[in-house]
Amino acid sequence: MSHSDTREPRTWEPGLTRVPYWLYRDQEIHDAEQRRVFQGPTWNYLCLEAEIAEPGAYRTTFVGDMPVIVARDEDGELQAFENRCAHRGALIALDDGGQTRDFACVYHAWRYDLQGNLRGVAFQQGVNGKGGMPPEFRMEDHHPRKLRTASVAGMVFGSLDEDVPPIEEYLGEEILERIERVLCKPVEVIGRFKQTIPNNWKLYMENVKDSYHASLLHVFFTTFNINRLSQKGGVIVSESGAHHVSYSKVAHQPQASAEYSAEKLRSDMEGYALADPSMLDGCDEFGDGVTLQILSVFPGFVLAQIQNTLAVRQILPDGLDRTVLNWTYLGFQDDTPELRRMRLRQSNLTGPAGFVSMEDGAVGGFVQRGIAASRDQEAVLEMGGGGIETQENRTTEASVRGFWNAYRGYMEI
């Protein structure tokens, strides 16, 4: 009998170059992730400040599978708390967002202020001197769980952990810089879409961090020189590996790279052309020649700049084999009409119908189904060695290994 036949299907050797497939299909792992990762000492993207600009504005969102309300209170401070009534647990807010002075639970009308404090209990004194809450009931002892909030470049993050490091420290200087590079002025939301994909959330995060696949899977990237591994670019991996940035610079001539021709890639389609190439017309709006920057923040946040499309993605697990992507497409408030039109046209590259992103929404499902009968087999992550260091090339799985390094740390496995 071979080693793999006898091995417990729940073991994971130390190291980052092997990922056992049971991790993507295990209920206990899923439950532990909610506690240790999403509700643990991590920062989770909640919404944009622009979406809750005025006092009294709120949005409902999620941290993992925990429903959350994020609001701007009367003093203009950001507040976030669990969207769960302290009485019997009903959702406090039912809408995606809006403007309010306080929140009243529909079930028994308990009321909460914008900070998530319980402010009113219906019939607390009873009716006609009968019934009501016991005299020792104190409203201040009852409220939904509150989150710490932090704002970075107009994005609101929340954490359920008291001891989470400050967000600047959590992100590290390089990641922070790359966020500020894109979100450098007041934004405007130009579209919001939700996409449900048929695979475990970790497969989607790995795909986001996988700079190796980008020009192999995506015809548009390779054929139209939006992203080729032979372009100048690199991967930045944060210290623990948790966050990453991969980026590449514009290549003005089509590059006939010897490696590319030798591989005879499906994605390198000679003769494939656009009838309306203006879709790809763009401008170097950040002035540094970087035309593609994909950035992730552990556990489930992505900020992407593909040419002039700017979008944030919130990645939320929805059971073991479903993941929800919340896309928010952005423009800047000072966009000229021409630049805005460029963004709208280029947005064909991203999102659920994106010439590029369509494929990212599909491959995770191929893996999820491919590994259905292989709990005790493993994925191989050896591209570019075994490390997680920042480098000036993208033919590497360093940032994917980085994800697992951080994951193992939080999960303690």
Next chain:
Amino acid sequence: MAEFTQERLGILNAAYARCIDNDEVEAWPAFFEERCLYVVNTAENHAAGMEAGVIYADTRAMLHDRVSALRDANVYERHRYRHIVGQPFVLGIEDGAASVETPFIVVRIMRDGATEVFASGRYLDRVVEGADGQLRFARRLAICDSRNIDTLLAIPL
């Protein structure tokens, strides 16, 4: 002066749906004017005046590019649609163009045989008559009721 009768609009929609559902998408761009607007968006975004679409094309050539990507470039699992398109309702006629609203339901048939409701919504159209006497879309906004796209949107709505 073009005539936008219920019958003509009904035939336009029937031909459009048949073209997509019978997998003849190469003929799909011909339902549009050269300069046109085809956008797939959500009811929520549309009501809020948000312009970015899941699909956004403002020339017929961009629709051709959707078709060639679908056929040659993109990776996704094969599937088909069946459109059920309701009665076109003429909202008004101005400058030789009819504003028309038409409800639709699209079911998706996956490779494994599953059939499910994939999208419902309404088309908000601006229909014009070309020099050849054919009705075409100067604008077709496919406004989906839900803001959730299940998995991906490869074939146009």
